[in-house]
Amino acid sequence: MKKKGLFYNLLGIFIILFHFLPIYITLMTSLKQKSDLSSRWLPPNYLNLDNFRFVLEDKLFFLAVRNTFLITICSSIIVILVGAMTGYVLARKKGWISSFMLMLTMGVMMVPTISLIVPLYKVMLTLQGINTFWGIILLISTQYLPISIIIYSNFIKSIPIDLDEAAEIDGCGKVSTFFRIILPQLGSVTTSVIILNGVKMFNEFVFALYFLQTPDKKMVTTYISSFFSEVSNLNVASAAALLAILPVVLVYLSLQKYFIHTSIESMGK
Amino acid sequence: MKSKEYRLYLFLLPAFIMFTLFVFIPLFEGVRISFTNWNGYSQTYRYVGLYNYKSLFQSKLLKVAIVNTLMYGIICTVIQNVLGLCYAVYVNKKFALRNSVRLFIYLPAIVAGVIMGYMMYNIFQYSGGALNDIMVLFGAEKIDWLGDETRAKWIIIIVNSIQFVGVSMMIYLAGLQGIPSHLIEASMIDGANAFQRFIKIKLPLLIPAISSSFLINMIGGLKLFSIIFALTNGGPGISTHSMGTAINYLHFANENAGQAATAGLVLFCLIFFISLVMNKYFQGKEVEM
């Protein structure tokens, strides 16, 4: 058993190194000056935090981080609420309305966003949603709604229908059953919805590029990509990229504990 | 009672409004554009009937893009699921580093595709790229990794699969931890060995996890855009274009919005058809058990 543990740990180190490689290279790049042309594997033989300082002294970077969090959190709330509501109906109701909605949901999941940009721009213009946070929040929520609807609907199907029926006998309507009986049970699956979608929302690029155009409304991805495309300063871009990953890693680390915790809890049932 | 039943359907309203406004209206507008010769920005254009649909099949770019898109979708899905399941089984064991291993496998998945693409470009670049530094260290010739068509495609596939294998791992991990322990214990008493337990007990119970992981990976692979954008920009030549990058190219660079809209509809149908088939297949499996 001991031997096995050693093998697992060694394998673990190997896997960690493999997956960490791109980030390591980025870290080395971010520590070097632009004129330093040594191998990307080697750390610099001088201390240079100028690239990080450059990003941290940029007010727009913090604005971008704030905007990104704001957008991610609001979109997540919408996706969770609307997703759970829709999922509940799809799980509990049979009939043409449900099948039709399921079909729409599947369809939306498959629409390639990139081909919608220009017509979508027209819609957003009519709604006066260009350069507004609510506009992009609604767009992003719509994009990640289908997958959440399906996750919620699958999960709610696994909740015994007896519970609903018991509640109805107690005089609850379907609607209040949802809020009193179903919603409180969705904790663990909601965590998965957040983990699955939150990261992608945080990393949204195409919508942010077209619909948030002023510098103070940029998201982290568009902020960093401007370093790659306009400045073509790889070193500063690398520093910005690492700083941008940091908050997500922290959020993930704290959520991961919760994730495992809820999994164990549901196993204990 | 009856009226209350119908009130429940109000729950569908927010999602329905959002889908209509931000997906279906633009989608139908796209259908209209596909019948025009619009250049993507002018206020004037004319209707050209089925011209874009006919020329679609003569376009070398779109032929390449369709084949590549299928290749990216299918191979990425296979790699991510096989590797993801292996990883999940592995990190489900008890050992000291297990939480760190989970973190580092999942870490790349939280990096934006565009940024990951640029990071990877630093590794595969010809001059000064990290991989070629190693080649030189061992006395080998430098290789232009992304300069060869087939190799570039495989690099895109591998980069994408490695980046998102953590997502599949997490789904399978949740699935594995959801398997009731009494089932495992019962089979142990029956004298089944580890491999038999995995095939007979765990795998069938993982079908829902497999089905959702497959669907997520497949759609992700078919929609692949930002990694290609950052790594090869469709090159060398046009050989690594996916439908996503080809549509972007046609609409914004080639000023061929009509053709781009047509290609968008083709991609939509492609994804729809594949998902439908996959869904049917997995539903069948679930009923069997």
Added chain:
Amino acid sequence: MKKEVVSLVSLFCMLLLFSVACFAQSNVILDFMTNSPAHVLEAYKEVAKRFEDETGITVRVTGYGKDFEALMKAKMATQDLPDMWMTHGWSVARYSEYLEPLNNQPWFDKISGAILPVISNDNGEIFVLPLDVDKSGVLFNENVLNEVGIDIDDLKTWDDFVQAFEKIKAIGKIPVGMGGKDPRNIAQFLDVMASQVLIKDPSNNFAEELLNGTFDWSNWDAMSELLLSLSENGYLNKDILTADGPTVNRQMALDQIGFMFVTNSAVQEMREYNPDVKVGFMPLPSIHPGTEPIFIGGERNAVGVWKNTKNKEEALKFLEFLAREENMSTIAKAQGQMAAFKDVSVDLGILTKYYEKYADVEIQPYFDRVYLPSGMWSTLQQVGAGLISGGLSVKDARLLMEQDYNRLR
């Protein structure tokens, strides 16, 4: 029951609140968008700051790099344009439908004769304030040329260049550097050389046919073959298809590359990699006997005003401000080009001596901007990259050019 309705309503109220929070506008803010590289973008911001100090009108300068053209196309399609934008060579062919004619502006008479025809449409209308005159030729590395003993004054024709390429190849360095990951860098070669091949020679002049649509595209094969001769003879960098601009600029700064067919703004970046880099530029070699080397030139930094903007008066004021000598030279210097007004001088650093040396060389407009319809810039990119990667044959290239030419006209 009420509880559910309340939660639904509150959801949308929340969104409304956000939208209200976003409408906190004060006085006039002019939006200005551009795709300039970093140091030029900084120059625009500097001028905008001076303008604000003087007039109290804020100009919000936003840089979009390589995403600019796509974004502008989406904005044109939906008629939602910024007050002003930079037209990067397309003020007439692409943007004029949305721009305010500017012939009546006070600075109109100062525009130098080299640029005026380029920015005028058939009726003589102009739509932009030009700030500099783009002059593109061949960039060369002085150290590499000295090493193989080449005098730039001996390089007149394409054959002279080929001999120089051979000498550079012989010492193991790269004769011609191109960053083909961004296929614009390959298209640039086709674009600047096309004038020498198809327009300059009196007996091979296709200008009229190209303009009236009767051009026989088999004549394009000469262009494809010219590009192919570079790659087939091993004159290009090995990573031509995967190197990006910065990589090639870095190699040039390290004295590894002899020639590059790029605009002079690349010199700024080379100097960041190696402050002592010695590069210069010279006119493009002639192809047909009896013709002379030329430069390709045209509009680069030029600013237009949206014809439907609500802030037209303020925007025109900003243009007037940009047209002042000190402001114009700030932009032109950052771009490394001469100013677009007759009486504005610009300090161009290490390139100054070459601007003086070649002051009298003929300048031809960019081929694609005059002889090809808008949209074919991307076809040139596809053709260039396709030819070098082997994905397109010379015949495929001809067909593709012809097909897009007919579609976009």
